[in-house]
Amino acid sequence: MSFAFDQLNLPQREAVKTIHGPVLILAGAGTGKTRTVTMRIAHMVDEGISPSNILSVTFTNKAANEMRERVKDMLGPAKGKDITLGTFHAFCMKLLRVHAEAIGYKTNFSIYSQSEQVSLVKKILARLMTKEESLDANVALSRISKAKNYGISLGDAAQSLDAALLQLYTDELRALNAMDFDDLLLKAVELLEEHEDVRKQVQQKLRYAMVDEFQDTNTLQMRLLRALVAKPYNICVVGDDDQSIYGWRGADITNINEFESFFPGAKVIKLEENYRSTTPILHTANSLIKNNVGRRPKSLWSQNAGSNPVRLVLAEDDKEEAELICDEMLEANRKGDKFDDMAVLFRTNDQSRILESEFRKKKIPYRIVGARSFFDRREVKDILAYLHVMANPDDDVSLLRILNTPTRGIGTSTADLARDHSIEKRTSIYAALKDSAFQAKLSQRMQLLVGNFIDQIDLFKAHAAQPMVELAPLAEKVIVEIGYRDYLGKLAKTPTDVENWEIGLKMLKQSLTWFDERDNKGSLQDFLDETSLNDDREEKDDITKKTGVCLITMHASKGLEFPIVWLPGLEEGILPHKRSIEEGTKDEERRLFYVGITRAMRRLTLSHCRYRMKWGQKQTCMPSSFLKELDKKHVEIFDHAAHMKEELSPEDAADFFASLRRQIS
DNA sequence: GCCGAGCCTTTTTTT
DNA sequence: AAGGCTCGGC
Numbered sequence: 001m002s003f004a005f006d007q008l009n010l011p012q013r014e015a016v017k018t019i020h021g022p023v024l025i026l027a028g029a030g031t032g033k034t035r036t037v038t039m040r041i042a043h044m045v046d047e048g049i050s051p052s053n054i055l056s057v058t059f060t061n062k063a064a065n066e067m068r069e070r071v072k073d074m075l076g077p078a079k080g081k082d083i084t085l086g087t088f089h090a091f092c093m094k095l096l097r098v099h100a101e102a103i104g105y106k107t108n109f110s111i112y113s114q115s116e117q118v119s120l121v122k123k124i125l126a127r128l129m130t131k132e133e134s135l136d137a138n139v140a141l142s143r144i145s146k147a148k149n150y151g152i153s154l155g156d157a158a159q160s161l162d163a164a165l166l167q168l169y170t171d172e173l174r175a176l177n178a179m180d181f182d183d184l185l186l187k188a189v190e191l192l193e194e195h196e197d198v199r200k201q202v203q204q205k206l207r208y209a210m211v212d213e214f215q216d217t218n219t220l221q222m223r224l225l226r227a228l229v230a231k232p233y234n235i236c237v238v239g240d241d242d243q244s245i246y247g248w249r250g251a252d253i254t255n256i257n258e259f260e261s262f263f264p265g266a267k268v269i270k271l272e273e274n275y276r277s278t279t280p281i282l283h284t285a286n287s288l289i290k291n292n293v294g295r296r297p298k299s300l301w302s303q304n305a306g307s308n309p310v311r312l313v314l315a316e317d318d319k320e321e322a323e324l325i326c327d328e329m330l331e332a333n334r335k336g337d338k339f340d341d342m343a344v345l346f347r348t349n350d351q352s353r354i355l356e357s358e359f360r361k362k363k364i365p366y367r368i369v370g371a372r373s374f375f376d377r378r379e380v381k382d383i384l385a386y387l388h389v390m391a392n393p394d395d396d397v398s399l400l401r402i403l404n405t406p407t408r409g410i411g412t413s414t415a416d417l418a419r420d421h422s423i424e425k426r427t428s429i430y431a432a433l434k435d436s437a438f439q440a441k442l443s444q445r446m447q448l449l450v451g452n453f454i455d456q457i458d459l460f461k462a463h464a465a466q467p468m469v470e471l472a473p474l475a476e477k478v479i480v481e482i483g484y485r486d487y488l489g490k491l492a493k494t495p496t497d498v499e500n501w502e503i504g505l506k507m508l509k510q511s512l513t514w515f516d517e518r519d520n521k522g523s524l525q526d527f528l529d530e531t532s533l534n535d536d537r538e539e540k541d542d543i544t545k546k547t548g549v550c551l552i553t554m555h556a557s558k559g560l561e562f563p564i565v566w567l568p569g570l571e572e573g574i575l576p577h578k579r580s581i582e583e584g585t586k587d588e589e590r591r592l593f594y595v596g597i598t599r600a601m602r603r604l605t606l607s608h609c610r611y612r613m614k615w616g617q618k619q620t621c622m623p624s625s626f627l628k629e630l631d632k633k634h635v636e637i638f639d640h641a642a643h644m645k646e647e648l649s650p651e652d653a654a655d656f657f658a659s660l661r662r663q664i665s
Numbered sequence: 666g667c668c669g670a671g672c673c674t675t676t677t678t679t680t
Numbered sequence: 681a682a683g684g685c686t687c688g689g690c
Contacts, residue, residue, distance in 0.1 A: 059679075059680085060679065060680080061679090061680080076671090087679095087680070089679090089680045090680090111678090111680095114678095114679090114680085151672080170670080180680095181679085181680045182680090184680080185680090216679090245677075246677085246678080246679080248677065248678090249677085249678065249679070249680095317679090346678075347676070347677075348676055349677085350675080350676095350678080350681090350682090353681085353682095411666085412666090425672080530669090533679090533680065553676090553677065553678090555677045555678070556678085558679090574676095577676055577677080578676090579676065579677095579678095580676085588677095592677080613681090614675095614681050615674090615675070615681070615682095616682090666685105666690100667689105667690085668689090668690085669686105669687105669688095669689095670683105670686105670688095670689105671686090671687090671688105672682085672684105672685085672687100672688095673683105673685080673688080674682100674683095674684085674685100675681105675682095675683095675685100
C-alpha cells in the first residue's frame with residue numbers, strides 16, 4: 001500500500017509518521033482526529049508492524065465501534081481483526097477472563113452494572129446503619145468508586161461508615177465472584193502489577209498502544225497503561241484537554257497535562273487547523289477557553305471566514321427564548337435550511353421540556369436522546385438475571401431477583417433467612433439454598449418450593465453449559481418453563497403494559513438471535529459480557545440517523561457537529577452550573593461551554609433570559625459570567641426583549657407591561 | 666404484599 | 681413541575 005500523505009496537513013502528517021516512542025496528539029475539536037489516528041494505524045502496518053502487536057483502546061463503545069469500522073475499511077477485514085481493539089473495560093474483562101484465578105477469582109465472575117451495585121449497597125447499608133445515620137446509596141457508591149479509582153483509603157472500618165461500607169462491599173463482591181466496573185480496571189491493574197509473567201506476556205504481544213479520548217481517562221486507566229506499556233514506550237494518546245468534561249466521574253486531566261512525566265521523552269503534536277467551523281465561531285471559542293488556567297495553550301483556526309457573526313440574544317424569559325428559537329428555525333427552514341442541520345444544546349435536561357412543548361406547538365420535527373436503557377426494562381432484567389445465574393450461580397443479586405420472580409411462594413422472609421445463612425457460612429445464596437443445614441430450618445412446604453427452584457435452575461444451567469448451545473431458544477425455554485408470561489399478565493395494570501413487556505422480550509430474543517447467528521459465536525458468558533459492557537441506550541446510537549432538530553445536552557453533544565446551533569440558558573447558575581460554582585469546578589463548565597460552541601459549523605446563537613421558571617417559580621437570571629469573557633469582535637448582541645416591546649402598538653404595549661407586572665409581582 | 670398520598674429533591678452519564 | 685421515594689393503611 002502506497003501512502004497518501006498529501007491528504008493530510010503538516011501536523012497530521014507528523015502524527016501519522018511518528019510511530020515509535022511516546023506521542024501525545026493534542027487534537028482540538030474538528031481537527032480531523034479520527035482520520036489522523038486511523039491513517040497512523042494504517043501507516044504502522046505499512047511499515048511492517050504486525051496488526052496483532054497493536055492495541056487500540058477507547059473510552060466508549062461508540063468510539064470503539066467507529067474505530068473498528070474505519071480500521072477494517074483501511075486494512076481490510078483480515079488484518080483489521082488482528083488488532084486488539086476495544087474499550088478499557090472490555091480489554092480488562094477479556095484479560096481477567098483468562099487470568100482471574102491468579103488474583104483469587106473464578107473465571108466465570110459476574111460483572112455488576114450500576115443498578116446491581118446500587119441494590120447491593122442498599123442491602124449492605126440496611127444492615128450497617130444505625131437509626132441516626134443515613135446515607136444515600138448513590139452517594140455512597142460514588143465515594144466508593146472515587147476511593148477505588150484514586151486508590152485512596154477511606155480510613156478505619158471501625159471509625160468511618162464509608163470505610164466499613166467499602167470493606168463489606170468489597171468482601172461481598174468477592175464472595176459473589178463478581179466485579180463492578182471499577183473492579184475490572186482495578187483487578188486488571190493488580191494482575192499486571194503483581195504478576196510479572198502475565199505482564200511480560202501481554203507486553204510481548206501488545207507492543208504498540210494507542211488511546212483515544214485520552215482526556216476522559218481516569219487514574220486507574222493511567223495505571224493500567226503504565227503497567228501495560230514497557231520501554232521504549234510505544235504509546236500514542238490522542239485527546240484535547242480543553243474538552244475534558246467528565247471530571248465529575250473521575251476523568252483526571254493531569255493524565256494529559258502531565259503526560260511527559262509519565263512517559264519521558266514524549267513528543268507533543270498539536271492539531272489546530274479546524275475543518276468544521278467558521279472563523280467567528282472559533283475566534284469566540286478561543287477567547288473563552290484561554291481563561292482556563294493550566295491548560296496546554298492552543299488556538300483553533302480555520303480557512304473558512306464564514307458569513308455569519310456569532311449572535312448573543314437576550315430574551316425576556318425562558319418561554320420567549322423557546323419561541324424565538326422556534327421562530328428562527330421556521331424562518332431558516334423557509335430559506336432552505338434543513339431541520340436536521342439544526343441543534344439546541346443545553347446544560348441540564350429539564351431545559352428541554354419548554355423547548356419540546358414549543359416544538360410540538362409549532363409542529364417542528366425534533367429528535368431527542370432517550371435516557372432509558374434497554375437493559376433497564378424489568379422484563380429484560382428478569383430474564384437476563386436467569387441467564388446470569390446460569391452462568392454464575394453465585395451471583396447473589398441476580399439470584400435474589402429471580403428467587404421469587406415469577407412468584408413461587410419464596411417470599412422475603414425465606415430470602416432473608418437464606419441471606420443470613422450465606423453470610424454466616426460465607427457462601428453464596430445459591431450454595432446456602434442447597435445446604436441441607438439451611439433446608440433443615442425451613443418448613444416442609446418451603447423445603448419443597450426451594451428444592452423445586454434449585455432443580456429448575458440446575459436444569460437450566462446444564463442446558464446452558466452444553467457446547468454450541470443456541471441462546472435464543474434457551475431464553476424462550478426459560479420464559480416458558482417459569483411461566484413468565486402468565487406472571488406478567490397478572491402483573492399488568494393495563495393491556496399496554498403487556499404489549500410493552502412483550503416488546504422488551506422480543507428485543508432481548510432478537511439480540512440473542514443475532515448473537516447466535518454470528519460467525520464466531522461465543523458462549524453464554526460472552527453474550528453476558530457484551531451486554532454488561534454495552535449499555536445500549538435506546539435511540540442513543542441512532543441520534544445521528546434520526547431526523548428533525550436535535551435536542552441534546554452539551555455533554556452528550558461531544559463528538560457531534562451541526563451546521564446551525566443554539567445554546568440557550570447561558571445564565572449564572574445554569575452554565576456555570578450552581579453546583580460547580582460551589583464546588584469550585586468552573587473551569588470544567590468553561591470547557592463544557594467551549595465544547596458547545598465548537599459543535600457549530602456555520603451559525604451559532606447564544607441566548608440568555610432575564611427571568612426563568614424554575615421549580616414552578618419565577619426567578620431572576622443573571623447573564624453567565626462566561627459571556628463577559630467572550631471577545632465580541634465577531635459577536636452581534638441583540639436585546640430581543642426590548643425589540644419585542646418596540647414592535648408592539650401602544651395598546652398592546654400597555655397590555656404587555658401590565659402582564660409583565662402581574663408576572664413579576 | 667400492594668397501593669397511594671404526601672414529602673422531598675432537583676447536573677452532567679459512561680463503563 | 682414532576683418524578684422518585686417512604687411510610688402507613690388495607
